[in-house]
Amino acid sequence: MNKESANSLTRRIVIGMIAGIILGTIFQAMLPEDGDLLIPLGLFDFAVRGFFVDGLFEIGGQIFITSLKMLVVPLVFISLICGTCSLTDTSKLGRIGGRAIGLYLMTTAIAITIAIAAALLISPGDGVNMTADVTFATKEAPSLTQVIIGMFPSNPFDAFAKGNMLQIIVFALLFGIAIALAGEAGERIAKTFEDFNEVIMRLVVILMNLAPYGVFCLMTTLFTELSLATFGNLIVYFMVVLAVLLLHAFLTYPIILKLLTGLNPVTFIKKMRTTALFAFSTASSNATIPSTLNTTTKKLGVNNSIASFTVPLGATINMDGTAIMQGVATVFIAQVFNVDLSVTDFLMVIVTATLASIGTAGVPGVGLIMLAMVLAQVGLPVEGIGLIIGVDRLLDMVRTAVNVTGDSMVTVVVGKAEGQFDQSVFNSSDDTNGDRIDFHHLKD
Numbered sequence: 001m002n003k004e005s006a007n008s009l010t011r012r013i014v015i016g017m018i019a020g021i022i023l024g025t026i027f028q029a030m031l032p033e034d035g036d037l038l039i040p041l042g043l044f045d046f047a048v049r050g051f052f053v054d055g056l057f058e059i060g061g062q063i064f065i066t067s068l069k070m071l072v073v074p075l076v077f078i079s080l081i082c083g084t085c086s087l088t089d090t091s092k093l094g095r096i097g098g099r100a101i102g103l104y105l106m107t108t109a110i111a112i113t114i115a116i117a118a119a120l121l122i123s124p125g126d127g128v129n130m131t132a133d134v135t136f137a138t139k140e141a142p143s144l145t146q147v148i149i150g151m152f153p154s155n156p157f158d159a160f161a162k163g164n165m166l167q168i169i170v171f172a173l174l175f176g177i178a179i180a181l182a183g184e185a186g187e188r189i190a191k192t193f194e195d196f197n198e199v200i201m202r203l204v205v206i207l208m209n210l211a212p213y214g215v216f217c218l219m220t221t222l223f224t225e226l227s228l229a230t231f232g233n234l235i236v237y238f239m240v241v242l243a244v245l246l247l248h249a250f251l252t253y254p255i256i257l258k259l260l261t262g263l264n265p266v267t268f269i270k271k272m273r274t275t276a277l278f279a280f281s282t283a284s285s286n287a288t289i290p291s292t293l294n295t296t297t298k299k300l301g302v303n304n305s306i307a308s309f310t311v312p313l314g315a316t317i318n319m320d321g322t323a324i325m326q327g328v329a330t331v332f333i334a335q336v337f338n339v340d341l342s343v344t345d346f347l348m349v350i351v352t353a354t355l356a357s358i359g360t361a362g363v364p365g366v367g368l369i370m371l372a373m374v375l376a377q378v379g380l381p382v383e384g385i386g387l388i389i390g391v392d393r394l395l396d397m398v399r400t401a402v403n404v405t406g407d408s409m410v411t412v413v414v415g416k417a418e419g420q421f422d423q424s425v426f427n428s429s430d431d432t433n434g435d436r437i438d439f440h441h442l443k444d
């Protein structure tokens with residue numbers, strides 16, 4: 001396969017994204033704020049917003065996201081069962097879990113510390129005079145005890161139906177261990193799950209190949225509705241969050257990867273492109289799981305026995321990008337409301353933001369709900385969220401890309417440490433492995 005066609009999925013997604021941004025910007029300029037543009041066509045008037053933005057593109061974008069989400073529960077369940085029962089020594093599970101969770105918590109704490117330091121240095125909220133016009137309901141941060149008990153499903157089908165990732169992970173791990181212990185019957189059922197896994201991974205690749213169209217639709221609707229007027233006072237806040245997000249993705253992760261594995265961080269970043277684009281356009285680590293699993297196993301060379309566990313776990317408990325937004329937002333809101341935060345308050349922010357990320361799923365906008373918990377914890381007005389909501393959607397997209405990059409980096413580190421890693425796949429120059437639909441099996 002030549003390089004050009006090999007690069008095609010990433011390239012096609014980028015083209016879809018840019019085309020969507022351009023078309024959305026044109027619609028934004030053409031359409032009145034709360035109305036439609038009617039073009040008289042003889043017998044009837046043709047409504048541009050009604051037909052394209054709220055019709056065609058809305059349908060296309062939502063079907064794309066929904067079909068990615070459709071894959072998540074069966075994919076995580078099946079691949080995790082395959083992963084667990086292929087681990088010859090199931091006692092290794094504890095060590096793998098410990099390593100992954102330790103790294104996830106460590107990277108989140110680093111992320112939020114850098115964010116708070118940057119925000120204190122640049123003071124994005126000084127001199128800003130704004131009033132919050134949006135009210136936001138606070139939810140209390142769940143206690144660690146609640147989070148741990150809540151990981152165990154009383155009814156696995158309820159967990160599937162609700163897409164409760166931690167409960168699905170626990171059930172799949174237990175089921176996988178039981179398969180490994182069940183002798184001949186276990187071997188038969190393991191074989192069946194491997195076949196299921198093969199089939200569902202094909203479905204992942206098919207849907208991934210539809211991404212350019214889905215991304216085009218999503219970007220068109222987003223940029224038609226995006227109001228740039230909200231940026232005014234928030235531009236410094238926006239730039240600080242963006243800068244720390246980029247710093248974390250392009251500096252912190254490469255350094256950790258190099259230090260812990262000796263692998264080439266440039267190769268890692270390059271191979272993350274497609275998955276980062278998925279995360280950026282869906283703003284959901286959860287919906288990106290199929291692509292993250294595909295990249296970590298087929299392009300980065302981590303064995304499915306590790307990736308099937310660490311990827312869905314990371315999508316749920318590891319949100320470094322979100323923590324960065326929370327760090328900067330807390331300082332920003334404190335400055336706007338003229339509240340002085342003490343060192344203890346900042347430590348509180350770090351702990352609450354890290355713990356809040358454990359119990360919340362990676363879906364669009366969830367970062368703001370977590371921020372409400374953090375603000376309440378240090379006594380800042382939760383209405384402060386109303387100040388930053390206007391620019392949050394774009395930041396959500398970038399921070400989700402950072403979140404999944406973090407999940408993948410930790411997956412590589414754990415895979416390498418456990419010897420479940422194929423360095424030749426990681427080093428191979430074909431960074432599109434796993435993106436292509438293989439039609440060989442189709443008969444005429």
Ligand code: ASP
Pocket residue numbers: 283284285286319321322361362363364365366367368396399400403
């Ligand atoms: N959208 C983010 C994610 O799915 C969470 C957030 O920051 O709102 O990872």
